[in-house]
Amino acid sequence: MLTKLLHNALKQAQLLSGVRNTLSLWSHKTSVRACAARSATFQSLEDGLELNYGGAPMRFNYVWLRDHCRSASSYNSSTNQRNLDTASIDLTIRPDITTVEDGHLILTWPGGHVSKYSLSWLAENSYEGKKQSTIQPRIFWNSDIYKNANIPSAKWDTFMSCDDEVKKFLQNYLLYGIAFVDDVPATVEATEAVTQRVSLIRETTYGRMWCFTSDLSRGDTAYSQLGLDRHTDTSYFHEPCGIQVFHCLKHEGTGGRNLLVDGFYAAETVRQQSPENFELLARSPIRHEYIESSDNHQNHMTGFGPLINVYPWNNEMYLIRYNNYDRSVINTIPHDLVQPWYVAHRELTKELRRPENELWVKLTPGKVIFIDNWRVMHGRESFTGLRQLCGCYLTRDDVLSSARCFGLHA
Numbered sequence: 001m002l003t004k005l006l007h008n009a010l011k012q013a014q015l016l017s018g019v020r021n022t023l024s025l026w027s028h029k030t031s032v033r034a035c036a037a038r039s040a041t042f043q044s045l046e047d048g049l050e051l052n053y054g055g056a057p058m059r060f061n062y063v064w065l066r067d068h069c070r071s072a073s074s075y076n077s078s079t080n081q082r083n084l085d086t087a088s089i090d091l092t093i094r095p096d097i098t099t100v101e102d103g104h105l106i107l108t109w110p111g112g113h114v115s116k117y118s119l120s121w122l123a124e125n126s127y128e129g130k131k132q133s134t135i136q137p138r139i140f141w142n143s144d145i146y147k148n149a150n151i152p153s154a155k156w157d158t159f160m161s162c163d164d165e166v167k168k169f170l171q172n173y174l175l176y177g178i179a180f181v182d183d184v185p186a187t188v189e190a191t192e193a194v195t196q197r198v199s200l201i202r203e204t205t206y207g208r209m210w211c212f213t214s215d216l217s218r219g220d221t222a223y224s225q226l227g228l229d230r231h232t233d234t235s236y237f238h239e240p241c242g243i244q245v246f247h248c249l250k251h252e253g254t255g256g257r258n259l260l261v262d263g264f265y266a267a268e269t270v271r272q273q274s275p276e277n278f279e280l281l282a283r284s285p286i287r288h289e290y291i292e293s294s295d296n297h298q299n300h301m302t303g304f305g306p307l308i309n310v311y312p313w314n315n316e317m318y319l320i321r322y323n324n325y326d327r328s329v330i331n332t333i334p335h336d337l338v339q340p341w342y343v344a345h346r347e348l349t350k351e352l353r354r355p356e357n358e359l360w361v362k363l364t365p366g367k368v369i370f371i372d373n374w375r376v377m378h379g380r381e382s383f384t385g386l387r388q389l390c391g392c393y394l395t396r397d398d399v400l401s402s403a404r405c406f407g408l409h410a
C-alpha cells in the first residue's frame with residue numbers, strides 16, 4: 001500500500017515539478033574518445049568528462065571528481081566527513097589516466113593518487129540525476145483527494161510503543177503534510193510525549209510546550225475567540241518552524257473548527273495556470289514581522305523570504321510562507337513588480353480559498369494533529385466558550401532526520 005502510494009507520489013511529483021530536460025543543449029566536447037567497458041562509456045570534456053551509463057549522459061568536472069574522492073586519505077568513511085582540503089586541489093587538475101573497469105570509474109591523478117568511484121554512486125550523485133528526481137515525494141491534495149485516501153490515524157498505545165507505527169505515521173506526514181494521533185490523554189504531558197516520539201521540540205517565544213486560551217495573554221489574535229484565515233505560522237522567522245502540533249484539551253462552546261489547506265496544491269495550480277505569477281512569488285523576497293510589547297513580553301521579530309520557495313535545480317517547492325496578518329511593509333520589490341506581485345498574490349489566494357481545497361476538522365480531546373508548517377496552511381473558525389489548545393513547534397530538519405533514520409525518502 002505504502003509502496004504504491006510512494007510510486008504514485010513520485011509519478012505525480014515528476015509530472016508536477018516542471019523539470020525540463022536540457023541535455024540536448026550540451027556542448028563543449030573537446031575530444032570524443034569513447035571507451036566502452038560494460039555498459040559505460042566516457043568522453044573527455046574541456047574540464048571534465050561525460051559518462052554514459054544507462055540513462056541520460058552525466059557530466060563530471062575534474063575538480064569535483066578530485067573533491068569527491070572516497071579514498072581513505074580524502075574521506076573519512078567512519079565519520080562520513082571529508083579529509084581532503086578542497087583548497088589544495090589544483091583548479092586545472094586533469095587525470096593522467098582514465099579507465100572504466102568492473103563497474104568503476106578509475107582516475108589516476110598527476111602525482112599518482114588514484115580515485116575510484118562506483119558507477120552507481122556517480123549516477124546517484126550526478127547533477128543530471130538530481131535534476132530529474134524529487135527530493136521529497138508528496139501527494140498534493142484538495143479535500144476530496146485527502147478524504148478518499150482514507151489515511152488512518154495512529155493510535156496512542158501503539159504509537160508510544162512501536163517504532164513501525166511512528167514510521168507509518170511519518171510516511172503519511174511526508175506525503176500529505178498532515179498526520180494524526182488519536183486516543184492521546186488530554187494533557188500537555190501526553191502531547192509532549194507524543195511529539196517526542198517524532199523529534200525534538202523547538203522552543204520559541206511562545207514557550208516549549210504552549211497551552212493557550214482566548215485570554216489575549218499575548219499580543220496576537222491567536223489568543224482570542226476570533227476566526228483566523230488560513231496561514232502559516234512564524235513567517236517572521238528566517239526559518240519558519242517546520243511543524244506545528246495542536247491538541248485541543250478542552251472546548252465548552254460552539255465553533256472553533258480548524259481549517260487545513262494544502263498550499264502546494266494551490267501553488268501548483270497557479271504554476272500550471274500562470275507560470276509567470278508563480279515565478280514572481282518565488283522570486284520576490286517579502287518581510288513578515290511580529291511586534292509585541294507588554295509588561296511580560298517584549299518581542300520584535302522580522303524575517304525575509306519569498307512567499308514560495310523552490311529548489312533551483314528542479315523547481316520543486318519546499319516552503320510556503322503565507323500569513324496576511326503578519327506580512328509586513330513591502331519595500332523589497334521594485335515598483336514595476338508591485339502591481340504584478342499583487343496580481344500573483346491574488347491568484348494564489350483565490351486558489352487557497354476555493355471551498356473544494358478546504359479540509360475542516362474539529363479537534364477534540366485525544367486527537368493530536370501534526371501540520372507541515374512549510375506547506376499546509378491552518379486556520380480557525382471563531383468560537384464561543386472556553387477552548388484550551390496546547391501544542392508545540394518542531395524544526396523541520398530534525399523531523400526529516402527522524403524520517404531518514406527510519407529509511408524513508410525525505
Ligand SMILES: C[N+](C)(C)CCCC[C@H](N)C(=O)O
Pocket residue numbers: 206210212220221222231232233234235323325326
Ligand atoms: C501557536 N501559538 C499560539 C503558540 C502561536 C501563535 C503565533 C501567531 C502568529 N501570528 C503566527 O502566525 O506566527
Ligand SMILES: O=C(O)CCC(=O)C(=O)O
Pocket residue numbers: 222228233258378379380389
Ligand atoms: O486556535 C486554533 O485552533 C489555531 C490557532 C492558530 O491558528 C495559531 O495559533 O496560529
